[in-house]
Amino acid sequence: MLHTHMQSCRFAFAVHVMAVLANEDRCASSASLAETVNTNPVVIRRLLIDLQNAGLIRTSRGPQGGAVLAKPAKSISLWQIHSAVESREMFGQHPNPPSQDCPVGQGIAKVLGYVERRANRSFSRELQMISLADVVRRLHRA
Amino acid sequence: MLHTHMQSCRFAFAVHVMAVLANEDRCASSASLAETVNTNPVVIRRLLIDLQNAGLIRTSRGPQGGAVLAKPAKSISLWQIHSAVESREMFGQHPNPPSQDCPVGQGIAKVLGYVERRANRSFSRELQMISLADVVRRLHRA
DNA sequence: TGATTTGTAATTGATACGATTACATATTCC
DNA sequence: GGAATATGTAATCGTATCAATTACAAATCA
Numbered sequence: 001m002l003h004t005h006m007q008s009c010r011f012a013f014a015v016h017v018m019a020v021l022a023n024e025d026r027c028a029s030s031a032s033l034a035e036t037v038n039t040n041p042v043v044i045r046r047l048l049i050d051l052q053n054a055g056l057i058r059t060s061r062g063p064q065g066g067a068v069l070a071k072p073a074k075s076i077s078l079w080q081i082h083s084a085v086e087s088r089e090m091f092g093q094h095p096n097p098p099s100q101d102c103p104v105g106q107g108i109a110k111v112l113g114y115v116e117r118r119a120n121r122s123f124s125r126e127l128q129m130i131s132l133a134d135v136v137r138r139l140h141r142a
Numbered sequence: 143m144l145h146t147h148m149q150s151c152r153f154a155f156a157v158h159v160m161a162v163l164a165n166e167d168r169c170a171s172s173a174s175l176a177e178t179v180n181t182n183p184v185v186i187r188r189l190l191i192d193l194q195n196a197g198l199i200r201t202s203r204g205p206q207g208g209a210v211l212a213k214p215a216k217s218i219s220l221w222q223i224h225s226a227v228e229s230r231e232m233f234g235q236h237p238n239p240p241s242q243d244c245p246v247g248q249g250i251a252k253v254l255g256y257v258e259r260r261a262n263r264s265f266s267r268e269l270q271m272i273s274l275a276d277v278v279r280r281l282h283r284a
Numbered sequence: 285t286g287a288t289t290t291g292t293a294a295t296t297g298a299t300a301c302g303a304t305t306a307c308a309t310a311t312t313c314c
Numbered sequence: 315g316g317a318a319t320a321t322g323t324a325a326t327c328g329t330a331t332c333a334a335t336t337a338c339a340a341a342t343c344a
Contacts, residue, residue: 007149007300008332009234012254016236019246019253029289036244038236040334045290062342063288078257082233090265091228092151094158094180095302102178104161107284111161111277112154115220115269122268123232126261138256139249149331150301171320182303187321204311207320237333291340300331309322314315 010085013037014047015135018081021057022073022136027066047085054084073136079127090119152227155179156189157277160223163199164215164278169208189227196226215278221269232261 016037021028030048034041048067051057056076059067069076093112098105158179163170172190176183190209193199198218201209211218235254240247 007234009237011233012236016250036241036247038238038240061290065289091153092149094154095151096180098180099178105178107281108158111280119265119268122264126264135253138253142249203320205319
């Protein structure tokens with residue numbers, strides 16, 4: 001199977017899964033979710049664990065088991081979904097410590113940390129403004 | 143040599159390099175830049191090519207050659223630096239096309255594109271507000 | 285009890301990316 | 315012109331990341 005990913009697609013998968021759950025009144029199994037996302041059920045199950053830990057869904061085992069939303073789509077933001085399943089920083093740090101002989105090398109990490117925090121705040125504020133209900137609305141509109 | 147990178151550190155390297163150039167009145171060689179960043183000169187040279195293509199620096203060959211800023215630090219934003227050296231999207235797409243039998247599978251790509259654009263706009267607006275001169279100011283303050 | 289489902293560990297294959305070596309090309313200075 | 319000093323660039327290596335997959339234990343329900 002060909003892989004074209006240049007980075008994690010967990011957020012894309014998670015939004016997809018959550019949108020399906022929002023349209024569903026009963027439990028959806030990882031097998032059925034995997035089918036619409038077009039991936040392996042285990043990939044979905046690992047995603048469901050993170051979404052569950054974030055309090056966004058509930059899962060149950062056995063026949064008629066699966067996943068359901070833990071609260072209304074209106075009160076779930078894309079930021080909650082993103083931070084539940086995606087852990088990476090906005091941009092990478094120096095892999096090796098910069099030279100301490102250079103004034104820039106000494107202070108750059110702190111400045112980059114400040115930039116990272118600002119970028120992250122801005123990014124999260126934007127995703128907080130989009131709810132799962134908005135996503136579902138846009139899906140139905142198309 | 144140990145690698146701890148979890149994603150591209152090109153932006154961190156680029157901001158570091160640009161800050162050094164902003165403090166320099168003469169050309170800085172890739173060898174000297176590599177020393178303060180603590181990486182290989184070739185890594186720096188590849189970065190310098192991208193920064194040059196974006197019109198942020200000029201390079202020259204031969205003795206006394208190297209890189210200099212192409213314009214004042216005040217008029218260079220971190221967004222210009224970021225988009226010069228970092229090409230990846232904010233988050234990854236589905237690696238395999240979602241099922242077209244499911245209404246969510248049909249429309250999810252378009253919705254995720256919309257989310258991506260909003261997130262990206264917000265992110266870029268924030269980085270546009272920070273100039274290379276701001277970075278240098280924060281470095282001197284420490 | 286047996287079918288169904290989640291939870292989870294281990295492995296595989298592809299890709300990304302910094303680090304490194306090697307060398308061609310351009311520029312300056314004597 | 316020739317030597318020294320730079321950048322430009324191709325090729326390769328090693329490690330990390332990550333989705334995909336197989337296998338199986340644990341839980342749940344009829």
